[in-house]
Amino acid sequence: MAHIREGIDEEKKACFTLDDQGVLWFKNRLVVPKDMELRKKILDEAHTSVLTMHPGSNKMYQDLKQKFWWTRMKREIAKYVSECDVCKRVKADHLKPGGMLQPLNIPAWKWEDIHMDFVVGLPRTQKGYDSIWVIIDRFTKSAHFLPVKTVYRANMYAELYIAKIVSLHGVPRTITSDRGSVFVSRFWEQLQNALGTRLIHSSAYHPQTSGQVERVNQIVEDMLRACALTYSTKWDECLPLAEFAYNNSYQKSLNMAPFEALYGRRCRTPLNWSEPGERVTFGPDLVTQAEEQVKFIQSNLKSAQSRQKSYSDRRRRPLVFEKGDHVYLRVSPIKGVHRFGVKGKLAPRYVGPFKITEQSVHDVFHVSQLKKYIRVPEEEVDTSQVQIEPDLTYEARPIKILDQKQRSTRWNTVNFYKVQWSDHSEEEATWETEEYLQTKHP
Missing domain, CATH: 2.40.50 (OB fold (Dihydrolipoamide Acetyltransferase, E2P))
Structure with a gap:
C-alpha cells in the first residue's frame, strides 16, 4: 500500500511545473497559494460578478477549475456558495419538503374536535349563495355542508354555527381552521372564547394542518360537478343530498361510514331499507356497544395516521432547528418584499436571517417555511422593524x-x-x- 501511495505522489508531483517567471502551474491550471484573501477575491469575482450572476457550486467549480487549482478547491467553493446571503434569499429550493409529518392528536369523542373551511368561487345561485362552509368532525369524519354567501359577516356565521352545529352536537373543545378573515376576526374569537372552545389556526402556506377538510372539499366539488350536469347553477338544491351521500359512504380510515361511527349504524336508503338481523339494544349493552365502537374507531384512526405518516415521510427530509439558530423565512413570491425597485415575482423568496427564540405548535412559522442560515450573522437583524403578515407576506x-x-x-x-x-x-x-x-x- 505504501509503495502504491508513493507512486501516486510521484505522478502528482510530475504535474506541477514552474515557469520562467516563477509561477507554479498544475498541468495547465494556475496554482493559487494558501492566501485566504486572494482566494476570496477569486470566488467573489466568479460568483457575484454581473457576468456570472450567482451560479451554483457545481457550475462555479467547473468554471474555475479550467483556470485555477488549489487543494480542497471544490469543498471551499461549496462552502462559499452555501454561505451566500443573496443565493439564500432569492433561489428556489429543489430539495424534498422539509419537516416530517406531525399528525394531530386523535380525538376522544364525537364532535369534540372539528375542522372547518370554505369552498369558494362557485356559480352564484338564485338565492345568492356562492360558497360552501364545510365543517367536519375529526373523530367520526361526519360533516355538514352549509351554503353561504361571501358577503356574510362574522356575526352571521356565528348564528349559522349555533343553529347548525352547536344545536346538534354541542360545543366542541377545539376548532382547526386556516387564517381566513372570518376565523381570525375579533368577533369570532370572542364568541369561541365565551363558549370555551380553543381555536387552532394553521400556519401560513401549510394547508396540511387542515388536510382532512381540504380532502373533503375536493369530494364536495366532485359531487357538485356531477350535479351540475343536471342542476346547472342550482347546486345549493342538491347540497343536502351531497352531504347525506358523503356521510353514508364508507371511509377507509374508519373502516365504516361516518353515519355508522356517529349513530352506530348507517342510515337507510332505497337500496338498504333494513340491516340483516336487525335488533334493538337497550340498557348496559348499549353503553358497552358504544364504548367498544369508540375504541374500534380510535384504533382504525391510529392505523390510518401511521400509514399516512409512513407514506408522507418518504417524500420529506428531516429539519432540526434549535433555539438560538438563525434562519431565513420564506415569504410569498407574488406579494413579497418590495426591494431592488421591484415588486411581485422578482422580489426575494426569503427574508432574514432571524434568530429562533422559541419552539411552539401553533401561531408560528412552519418548519417547511424556514431555511437554515449557515453562519452567525455579523449584524443582528431587528425583527421588530420587519412586519410579516399572517399570510407570510411582507409589504x-x-x-x-x-x-x-x-x-x-x-x-x-x-x-x-x-x-x-x-x-x-x-x-x-x-x-x-x-x-x-x-x-x-x-
Missing part, C-alpha cells in the same frame, strides 16, 4: 414622497409620486401613481 410601506410629476393624456392627467419605502434607501425609491397609493396605502 414595505411608503414613508416619504421624494418627487412628483404629471403625465397628461388626451382625456386626463395622471399624478406620479416618487416614493421611498420602509427599510429601503432613497436609491430604491419607485414611481407610483396617485391612484395606486390611495388604494393600497390610504
Whole structure:
C-alpha cells in the first residue's frame, strides 16, 4: 500500500511545473497559494460578478477549475456558495419538503374536535349563495355542508354555527381552521372564547394542518360537478343530498361510514331499507356497544395516521432547528418584499436571517417555511422593524414622497409620486401613481 501511495505522489508531483517567471502551474491550471484573501477575491469575482450572476457550486467549480487549482478547491467553493446571503434569499429550493409529518392528536369523542373551511368561487345561485362552509368532525369524519354567501359577516356565521352545529352536537373543545378573515376576526374569537372552545389556526402556506377538510372539499366539488350536469347553477338544491351521500359512504380510515361511527349504524336508503338481523339494544349493552365502537374507531384512526405518516415521510427530509439558530423565512413570491425597485415575482423568496427564540405548535412559522442560515450573522437583524403578515407576506410601506410629476393624456392627467419605502434607501425609491397609493396605502 505504501509503495502504491508513493507512486501516486510521484505522478502528482510530475504535474506541477514552474515557469520562467516563477509561477507554479498544475498541468495547465494556475496554482493559487494558501492566501485566504486572494482566494476570496477569486470566488467573489466568479460568483457575484454581473457576468456570472450567482451560479451554483457545481457550475462555479467547473468554471474555475479550467483556470485555477488549489487543494480542497471544490469543498471551499461549496462552502462559499452555501454561505451566500443573496443565493439564500432569492433561489428556489429543489430539495424534498422539509419537516416530517406531525399528525394531530386523535380525538376522544364525537364532535369534540372539528375542522372547518370554505369552498369558494362557485356559480352564484338564485338565492345568492356562492360558497360552501364545510365543517367536519375529526373523530367520526361526519360533516355538514352549509351554503353561504361571501358577503356574510362574522356575526352571521356565528348564528349559522349555533343553529347548525352547536344545536346538534354541542360545543366542541377545539376548532382547526386556516387564517381566513372570518376565523381570525375579533368577533369570532370572542364568541369561541365565551363558549370555551380553543381555536387552532394553521400556519401560513401549510394547508396540511387542515388536510382532512381540504380532502373533503375536493369530494364536495366532485359531487357538485356531477350535479351540475343536471342542476346547472342550482347546486345549493342538491347540497343536502351531497352531504347525506358523503356521510353514508364508507371511509377507509374508519373502516365504516361516518353515519355508522356517529349513530352506530348507517342510515337507510332505497337500496338498504333494513340491516340483516336487525335488533334493538337497550340498557348496559348499549353503553358497552358504544364504548367498544369508540375504541374500534380510535384504533382504525391510529392505523390510518401511521400509514399516512409512513407514506408522507418518504417524500420529506428531516429539519432540526434549535433555539438560538438563525434562519431565513420564506415569504410569498407574488406579494413579497418590495426591494431592488421591484415588486411581485422578482422580489426575494426569503427574508432574514432571524434568530429562533422559541419552539411552539401553533401561531408560528412552519418548519417547511424556514431555511437554515449557515453562519452567525455579523449584524443582528431587528425583527421588530420587519412586519410579516399572517399570510407570510411582507409589504414595505411608503414613508416619504421624494418627487412628483404629471403625465397628461388626451382625456386626463395622471399624478406620479416618487416614493421611498420602509427599510429601503432613497436609491430604491419607485414611481407610483396617485391612484395606486390611495388604494393600497390610504
